Amino acid sequence: MKKSLILALVLGLSLANCKSKVYSQEECDAALTSAFNQIEEEAKKNPQAAPLLAGLQQGKAKMVEQCMEGKFDPNCIKNAPGGLTGIMGCVKK
Secondary structure: OHHHHHHHHHHHHHHHOOOOOOOOHHHHHHHHHHHHHHHHHHHHHOHHHHHHHHHHHHHHHHHHHHHHOOOEOHHHHHHOOOOHHHHHHOEOO
């Protein structure tokens, strides 16, 4: 019984290490802030983009959480061109 419990514990720990890389809140927040600044610059050139930008700002906290869970790579977001299009290209499937 103890051997099977130990084996299950070892297996569980090894599977836990297979999860996506997680990132700190600081990494994610900095990357998304940078991307949002690019989007704001784009929005200044296109007044119709203002509602989209407002919606994104409201969803930023959720995006930071998703980044911390490993659904976004903050390095990809920082280096992505094109603001929103770049962010969407960094989503891990």
